[in-house]
Amino acid sequence: METARHIAERKRKRRVDKEIALASSSTGAIPKRNGIEPAVALSTVGLFIIASSAAVYSMEAILMPITLAIVVGIVLGRAADELERFGLPPIFGGLLLAFLFVFGLSSLVNALLGPITDVAREAPRLAEGVMDRILPFIERFTWLRMALIRNADQNALADTLVKNAGPVLGTVAAGLTPALVQTLIFLAALILFLLGRLQLRCTIILAFARREHRLNAIRIMNATEDALAQYFSTASLIYLALGVMTMVIALVGGLTMAPLWGLFAFVSSFIPYLGVTFMTLSLLVGGLMTHDTLLLGIAPAVAFFLVHLLMENLVVPAILGHRFEVNPFLIFVAIIFWTWMWGAVGALLALPLSLIAMTIFDQVREAPPDRQLPE
Known part of the structure; x- marks a missing residue:
């Protein structure tokens, strides 16, 4: 009787296994992750991104x-x-x-x-x-x-537009209150x-309830603060030197208010790509308004562009190293996105927000396993 009961139990287990296999095969070969189909997961993430962007834009x-x-x-x-x-x-x-x-x-x-x-x-x-x-x-x-x-x-x-400057100035004045x-x-x-x-x-x-999660939060906050503080302190000194050089260029180029040109260069350098473009065009217009000769007019803009190009490609990487190297395409996309969202302030915040995101990503990603040499 003992043996018959074991045989019946094995038969019942085989039958249950067959039913489970049949049920799993009937659902198709659609892979799932955490019980959610990949298409549904991607759609959920996409809708969340769109809703978050709309909320950021409206607020x-x-x-x-x-x-x-x-x-x-x-x-x-x-x-x-x-x-x-x-x-x-x-x-x-x-x-x-x-x-x-x-x-x-x-x-x-x-x-x-x-x-x-x-x-x-x-x-x-x-x-x-x-x-x-x-x-x-x-x-x-x-x-x-x-x-x-x-x-x-x-x-x-x-x-x-020039003739109707009054309404335009009224519109600008209306935007001063916000x-x-x-x-x-x-x-x-x-x-x-x-x-x-x-x-x-x-x-x-x-x-966070667990000690491990609290330590991770401390590590992420410390890394974010260190990254922002180190970047802004170092970049401020570099761009201050650029502002002094721009002031010298304005003096040699015969432009008026040379200290203000240096101040413009210092502030605009914190906005990648857009800052140097705006500053170069401003120096070009200022030089053309000051000098009658075309070559003398464009000389300050060309000199500033070359100095900025030299500092951005040699001095900044040599001092900051590889820690703050972000893909230029990602920086460009971030500037366009945040400028569209928040205007000039968004362009100024694009690089700091990218540094914060990059630092958090570096801290939360899992370390690759140690590779073992083949025996």
């Missing part, structure tokens, strides 16, 4: 100043930690650095506001002067002459972030 007025405050606060907070060696508590050091940052930012805006207003006031006359210097050179080439003829309607449109509100949000978020940075850090760490 620009709030998210943009807060994100900028967090990035600036991380850098200033790490600098405040360094000031603790001199006996200054991190809270007071952070507030002192925040005050210095706000004072420097307001001084920068005041320094640039006057020249920008003068240029805007004299824009039609300056544009006519530049065209008078460029037209004799353009008429030497047939294809450029034909392009000007085709764009005659666009020139008429530009004249219309900018003022965002500035206040940025300042308040920066101060509050510096005051509660350590408490916020502890809250994030204690949100």
Whole structure:
């Protein structure tokens, strides 16, 4: 009887195995991961990305100043930690650095506001002067002459815009109120972030239950703060040297307000690609307005472009090394994406946000297993 019972049990197990195999074969050969089909998983991820992008775009007025405050606060907070060696508590050091940052930012805006207003006031006359210097050179080439003829309607449109400058200035003035509100949000978020940075850090760490996860959170936050602080401190010194060189180029090139040209170069260098393009075009326009000779007019722009090219391709990689090397195509896509999302501030935040994402990815990815030599 004992043997018969075992035989019956084996038969029952074979029957159950056959039913399971038949059920699995009837569902098809569609691979699944964590119970979700790959197509459904990809669709879910795609919808999440689209919804997140829409939320970021629609909440620009709030998210943009807060994100900028967090990035600036991380850098200033790490600098405040360094000031603790001199006996200054991190809270007071952070507030002192925040005050210095706000004072420097307001001084920068005041320094640039006057020249920008003068240029805007004299824009039609300056544009006519530049065209008078460029037209004799353009008429030497047939294809450029034909392009000007085709764009005659666009020139008429530009004249219309100049005549209707009043409504345009009214539109610009209407946009100053949101900018003022965002500035206040940025300042308040920066101060509050510096005051509660350590408490916020502890809250994030204690949100994880397991000790291993808490250690990972500490490692990721330390790596992110180190990356941002090291990049901004080193890049600031490099771009400060570039600003001094630009000031010398402006002095030698006969341009007025040479210190402001250096300040423009320093600030614009923090925006990859777009900054150097804007600065080169500005120097080109300034040189053409200053000199009657074409070669002398383009000389400051060419000199700045060559100096910037030399520093970006030799000095920056030699000092920063391979730690901050990000694929240029990814940086370009990030700049386009964040510029579309948040305008000029988005372009400024594109590289820091890319560094944060790259640092987090490097910290969370699993280390490859050690390879063993064949026996």
